[in-house]
Ligand code: NAI
């Protein structure tokens with residue numbers, strides 16, 4: 001029996017809609033493989049919890065999560081709670097407390113989805129963005145003084161450490177090495193940010209020596225937006241700072257058709273702590289409760305979770321189901337279709353279940 005404990009934190013807005021769809025897909029996989037079992041515990045943390053308790057999660061939240069094999073996360077953000085409270089109260093404490101320093105964001109154009117770029121189809125855009133997830137501009141270093149006075153000052157200090165940059169660079173080179181093109185693009189802004197970013201460039205060159213079979217190049221982040229848009233075929237694996245990669249990956253999601261199909265994994269590569277898997281999108285209040293949230297990003301991140309847990313076959317089954325269902329034109333409105341969250345989920349579950357019957361027939 002391969003038994004995995006999963007902490008589900010659906011949280012806010014469409015988070016609960018897509019996470020329950022994701023759980024249906026995990027159950028379909030379980031059904032298909034009697035040796036595979038997920039013990040899923042759902043936590044009600046998030047903005048509603050905040051309104052009742054004044055905190056986004058209990059004080060011992062990380063202690064509670066620590067014993068799980070993985071965390072399956074929806075989205076945080078509510079119209080009546082400031083975004084820095086929701087983000088710093090739940091998602092970032094988990095990422096930082098569990099040292100999930102590698103944020104991995106695959107993007108490709110799925111069959112059936114029309115991307116916004118002319119002359120760009122499936123195969124032309126197949127990237128993985130590695131976002132440094134523990135330091136940089138999101139380290140929380142900074143402050144405010146003279147509040148409300150004309151001389152008020154606010155600082156936001158980007159922190160880069162040799163340890164932090166070296167480990168993310170090694171992760172990115174290793175990932176690039178595992179992909180057919182063996183090609184990495186290192187993104188910085190070392191013309192204007194001449195301290196930490198120059199150190200990034202230097203460390204990239206040092207780590208590159210350890211990976212002689214991986215070719216690599218460097219881009220400034222502003223020029224990178226240009227290259228992603230005009231020459232998407234020229235990129236494969238990409239590594240960038242916390243802030244730069246945050247922005248570039250939203251662009252990547254848009255170029256692939258919708259934020260609704262973009263997944264992300266927050267990984268502790270040393271596996272000291274549980275890693276966390278989530279769609280990139282937020283709580284999307286504009287469509288909450290309408291039943292039309294695209295669940296594909298959540299299914300894809302479930303595949304990332306299975307891959308991380310060592311369940312490669314199950315991960316591939318989800319990806320095959322996603323590609324099949326999108327290719328059939330069963331699409332939610334954000335990608336030009338008329339299907340609901342439930343329609344897409346049912347189609348994905350049906351595809352996975354049909355594979356059982358095929359394998360039973362074969363045996
Ligand atoms: P958003 O990602 O929630 O929505 C942006 C646009 O994309 C909206 O028009 C939305 O309807 C659409 N969209 C997003 N996901 C979709 C899906 N699965 N299917 C169909 N359409 C989808 O970003 P926004 O509006 O800037 O932020 C809303 C809230 O979410 C804010 O409170 C923000 O702080 C929070 N947020 C949370 C994140 C997280 O939990 N990781 C990430 C991004 C935003």
Ligand code: MG
Nearest residue numbers: 246247250280
């Ligand atoms: Mg973002």
